[in-house]
Amino acid sequence: MERKSFGRMQCPIARSLERVGEWWSILILRDALHGYTRFDQFQKSLGIAPNMLTRRLGALVKAGLLERRAYSWRPPRYEYVLTERGRDFRQVIVAMYAWGNKHFAPEGESVLLVNAKTGKAADPRLVDRITGRPLIHPEYRFAAGPAASERTRRKYTAYEADRDDADASPRDKRRKPGARS
Amino acid sequence: MERKSFGRMQCPIARSLERVGEWWSILILRDALHGYTRFDQFQKSLGIAPNMLTRRLGALVKAGLLERRAYSWRPPRYEYVLTERGRDFRQVIVAMYAWGNKHFAPEGESVLLVNAKTGKAADPRLVDRITGRPLIHPEYRFAAGPAASERTRRKYTAYEADRDDADASPRDKRRKPGARS
Numbered sequence: 001m002e003r004k005s006f007g008r009m010q011c012p013i014a015r016s017l018e019r020v021g022e023w024w025s026i027l028i029l030r031d032a033l034h035g036y037t038r039f040d041q042f043q044k045s046l047g048i049a050p051n052m053l054t055r056r057l058g059a060l061v062k063a064g065l066l067e068r069r070a071y072s073w074r075p076p077r078y079e080y081v082l083t084e085r086g087r088d089f090r091q092v093i094v095a096m097y098a099w100g101n102k103h104f105a106p107e108g109e110s111v112l113l114v115n116a117k118t119g120k121a122a123d124p125r126l127v128d129r130i131t132g133r134p135l136i137h138p139e140y141r142f143a144a145g146p147a148a149s150e151r152t153r154r155k156y157t158a159y160e161a162d163r164d165d166a167d168a169s170p171r172d173k174r175r176k177p178g179a180r181s
Numbered sequence: 182m183e184r185k186s187f188g189r190m191q192c193p194i195a196r197s198l199e200r201v202g203e204w205w206s207i208l209i210l211r212d213a214l215h216g217y218t219r220f221d222q223f224q225k226s227l228g229i230a231p232n233m234l235t236r237r238l239g240a241l242v243k244a245g246l247l248e249r250r251a252y253s254w255r256p257p258r259y260e261y262v263l264t265e266r267g268r269d270f271r272q273v274i275v276a277m278y279a280w281g282n283k284h285f286a287p288e289g290e291s292v293l294l295v296n297a298k299t300g301k302a303a304d305p306r307l308v309d310r311i312t313g314r315p316l317i318h319p320e321y322r323f324a325a326g327p328a329a330s331e332r333t334r335r336k337y338t339a340y341e342a343d344r345d346d347a348d349a350s351p352r353d354k355r356r357k358p359g360a361r362s
Contacts, residue, residue: 012281100193108328147289
């Protein structure tokens, strides 16, 4: 009973969490992005109980990340193929991979994201597709968007106000946000 | 009892999941990245039960993502400040934000990542820090790294073999991986 539904929240992160649902789902998506499509492939890779795997695959189909397709009629057999929405999740997986490798691989990298032709490891970072600028703080920040509810708008105003307070401490007075824009 | 420990797995994604632990942790990190540091700020923002928040903050401190600091001695009061490891998680949050906005905001965006000076919304994508190339499939793929165990190595060899099978279908024969490298 730990979780409440995040689906009604406006935050896109909360909504994403609602859809991927459980850690298992993220590891299933990781394997699907590696090319796995069949129940037994996922099961062998993850060591997950069959009933749990059935449930998680069903949830991912329902959330529109996987599509269930028959690949044999006699006997009936199904495979689970990534949808566009599922394939787009790769960006989250790659970001997690980079963070995990940086902070939790003291013995060196066990997994690398490599260029398929050169074999050279990539060092992922997020940039703006249009300008190419790295999306770092404080140059880029979250703000209420056009469809924001009153509650969301108040929340982001509160974030701003708290930041202003913090930045108005003697050490930082010069850099109060908005002063130069 | 749904989860087993992912910490022993070599996969950096599994290791990341082990550390952020629960959905609540990701939402706490989101708020921390927005500038929140105090218990009552997190509680008000998330509507989370105090005992749950205490537990999740403790886990994030233990995992080295937050640092607990006294900001008042009488009465004793603590704040939770992001460490470098916690700040680096921003990349995962931004990737989730972009995916959530693209796929689960049918009414329009409620939250945007904007350039602080221009107010213009960013369209995040992952590129290689050195070459600037977008990290898309199949140009970039996961592979066993230098510290991979025999098990991890076998797993990635299996991924490769499955992909070779799939790519050897008539439609795709030309593009069999490795043929051109």
